Amino acid sequence: MYARRLAVCLGTLAxxxxxxxxxxxxxxxxxxxxxxxxxxxxxxxxxVLKGRALPEEYVRRVVRMGNRAMPAFRPTExxxxxxxxxxxxxxxxxxxxxx
Amino acid sequence: xxxxSKAKVLPKGVSAADxxxxxxxxRAIVGDEHVVxxxxxxxxxxxxxxxxxxxxxxxxxxxxxxGVEEIQRIMKVANKYRIPVYPVSTGxxxxxxxxxxxxxxxxxxxxxxxxxxxEVDPELCTALVEPGVTYQQLYDYLxxxxxxxxxxxxxxxxxxxxxxxMVDRGVGYTPYGEHFxxxxxxxxxxxxxxxxxxxxxxxxxxxxWQVFKWGYGPTLDGxxxxxxxxxxxxxGMWLMPAPPDFRPFCIQYPDEADITKIVEALRPLRIAMVxxxxxxxxxxxxxxxxxxxxxxxxxxxxxxxxxxxxxxxQKDHNIGAWNVYAGLYGTKETNDANWxxxxxxxxxxxxxxxxxxxxxxxxxxxxxxxxxxxxxxLGEFGLYNWRGGGGSIWFAPVSQAKGAETLxxxxxxxTILGKYGFDYxxxxxxxxxxxxHVIDLLYDRSNPEQMEKAYACYDELLHTFAKEGYGMYRANxxxxxxxxxxxxxxxxxxxxxxxxxxxPNNIIAPGRCGISL
Numbered sequence: 227m228y229a230r231r232l233a234v235c236l237g238t239l240a241x242x243x244x245x246x247x248x249x250x251x252x253x254x255x256x257x258x259x260x261x262x263x264x265x266x267x268x269x270x271x272x273x274v275l276k277g278r279a280l281p282e283e284y285v286r287r288v289v290r291m292g293n294r295a296m297p298a299f300r301p302t303e304x305x306x307x308x309x310x311x312x313x314x315x316x317x318x319x320x321x322x323x324x325x
Numbered sequence: 326x327x328x329x330s331k332a333k334v335l336p337k338g339v340s341a342a343d344x345x346x347x348x349x350x351x352r353a354i355v356g357d358e359h360v361v362x363x364x365x366x367x368x369x370x371x372x373x374x375x376x377x378x379x380x381x382x383x384x385x386x387x388x389x390x391x392g393v394e395e396i397q398r399i400m401k402v403a404n405k406y407r408i409p410v411y412p413v414s415t416g417x418x419x420x421x422x423x424x425x426x427x428x429x430x431x432x433x434x435x436x437x438x439x440x441x442x443x444e445v446d447p448e449l450c451t452a453l454v455e456p457g458v459t460y461q462q463l464y465d466y467l468x469x470x471x472x473x474x475x476x477x478x479x480x481x482x483x484x485x486x487x488x489x490x491m492v493d494r495g496v497g498y499t500p501y502g503e504h505f506x507x508x509x510x511x512x513x514x515x516x517x518x519x520x521x522x523x524x525x526x527x528x529x530x531x532x533x534w535q536v537f538k539w540g541y542g543p544t545l546d547g548x549x550x551x552x553x554x555x556x557x558x559x560x561g562m563w564l565m566p567a568p569p570d571f572r573p574f575c576i577q578y579p580d581e582a583d584i585t586k587i588v589e590a591l592r593p594l595r596i597a598m599v600x601x602x603x604x605x606x607x608x609x610x611x612x613x614x615x616x617x618x619x620x621x622x623x624x625x626x627x628x629x630x631x632x633x634x635x636x637x638x639q640k641d642h643n644i645g646a647w648n649v650y651a652g653l654y655g656t657k658e659t660n661d662a663n664w665x666x667x668x669x670x671x672x673x674x675x676x677x678x679x680x681x682x683x684x685x686x687x688x689x690x691x692x693x694x695x696x697x698x699x700x701x702x703l704g705e706f707g708l709y710n711w712r713g714g715g716g717s718i719w720f721a722p723v724s725q726a727k728g729a730e731t732l733x734x735x736x737x738x739x740t741i742l743g744k745y746g747f748d749y750x751x752x753x754x755x756x757x758x759x760x761x762h763v764i765d766l767l768y769d770r771s772n773p774e775q776m777e778k779a780y781a782c783y784d785e786l787l788h789t790f791a792k793e794g795y796g797m798y799r800a801n802x803x804x805x806x807x808x809x810x811x812x813x814x815x816x817x818x819x820x821x822x823x824x825x826x827x828x829p830n831n832i833i834a835p836g837r838c839g840i841s842l
Contacts, residue, residue, distance in 0.1 A: 261465075262483060291368050294709075297423070300369040302389050303416075
């Protein structure tokens with residue numbers, strides 16, 4: 227996803243220099259969910275999203291607009307295509323297993 | 326006259342025709358898809374948590390450059406049309422202004438696309454990163470490359486980033502918790518388009534940019550923090566070797582007045598670096614929402630939550646009146662030796678130690694322990710559920726690390742907050758000799774009465790504290806001017822003269838930290 231992909235490892239003790247400075251890109255919506263959404267929405271901070279068949283349009287809109295304390299996310303943070311994938315995955319997700 | 330421009334608002338003093346011309350020229354620099362003027366699409370920039378109308382911080386457009394050269398060219402256009410641009414990096418300075426501009430009509434320069442980790446040197450333990458890099462991204466990078474290096478991050482670490490946080494002089498929780506102190510070397514695009522590298526970076530072919538801060542002559546880095554003298558496009562930072570043994574702990578104390586003895590006991594350990602990290606002393610009502618405890622389960626009446634209810638929360642959920650978070654970072658041998666000191670201090674002051682083993686299952690303890698080793702999470706966002714409604718501004722005065730001072734500040738803050746019906750949700754973050762007294766003024770932003778009260782409350786806090794000689798270490802954009810004014814006229818005059826010299830057309834974030842022409 228990140229600069230690391232193009233990073234050139236010059237040996238374990240040499241400086242790691244990203245060739246030309248690789249830009250971060252999300253692998254897919256699953257990675258966004260794991261690295262952003264999950265921190266609140268599976269941690270008693272925000273409501274659980276999985277298993278509720280939340281409409282994709284609703285998810286996309288809340289991510290862009292924010293909602294009360296939920297921050298808004300810009301296309302520079304999560305691009306439209308990846309956000310659509312996040313929304314699709316949330317919409318089709320199974321409910322979280324209860325402990 | 327009806328403007329032809331699509332922009333909902335325009336920068337002050339700029340005609341619609343000039344604005345449109347500028348936007349066209351900026352589009353030619355960064356590409357059409359990286360300039361946004363449509364009101365709907367600007368929504369994510371508009372989301373603020375401050376107790377002022379959204380309109381006050383409405384932007385005219387956003388531009389998303391990728392690279393120093395593009396920023397240099399944008400500066401030329403901004404100068405030509407006298408259009409102010411407001412740079413943001415990750416834009417997650419929540420409760421301090423988020424990604425919205427300090428003044429209505431400014432064009433937000435969103436640097437999030439510039440998210441390259443340019444270099445990590447595992448021998449010297451340094452990194453060089455761009456403004457769009459997040460702490461999570463840097464964490465993943467270090468993990469993937471199996472580099473045993475830690476950084477310090479603030480609580481919203483998964484979505485915030487090191488450049489923006491350091492530039493705003495934010496703090497974190499590891500031994501490198503005073504973030505600006507552990508930065509080393511900046512690259513800055515100035516308003517005239519010149520590119521400055523600070524410290525050793527100014528010298529051609531230097532390889533010491535990230536290892537020696539000062540260079541020759543005046544050291545300039547501080548000028549580009551909490552200011553608007555340039556656009557920071559790269560920043561060096563020091564990373565900490567992961568210690569062979571990390572021993573985080575919490576010490577809980579039963580009474581609010583215990584803050585005095587806590588600070589007196591901890592200060593010597595912190596100054597001598599027996600405890601090397603930025604110790605946090607968190608109040609019950611900071612811990613409760615992150616546990617999580619629901620406020621409504623304890624109090625639904627008007628005004629601030631009564632002390633009696635706070636006591637019940639402490640008892641029901643095993644939370645201290647104060648909860649001290651710190652860690653030992655060393656080898657097993659050194660930590661074993663220092664642990665005896667910690668145990669003796671806790672016993673001597675009536676504190677109850679909770680170790681990492683005993684913390685399992687406690688959400689509040691676990692996110693704190695993760696932060697103390699620079700592991701990103703968003704556990705602290707539990708705070709926002711305390712009052713609900715998305716209102717939050719940080720009131721953050723600096724205190725001496727002396728017990729009587731902290732007690733005085735806590736009592737002053739609690740009294741003023743209570744007067745407006747708000748709870749004291751505060752913590753002290755210990756520097757070496759100072760404390761960042763950080764209070765989250767939480768309110769319901771959908772409730773107009775609470776909005777009004779939150780604004781008035783912050784205003785009274787600010788001015789009452791200033792009268793006692795207590796200044797803010799950082800402030801939200803709505804109060805930038807008022808906070809700057811508390812630091813007196815001479816400092817402001819110098820800041821203005823610097824602005825005039827470096828940015829005579831006032832195009833970089835005018836109003837940021839109260840600096841403008």
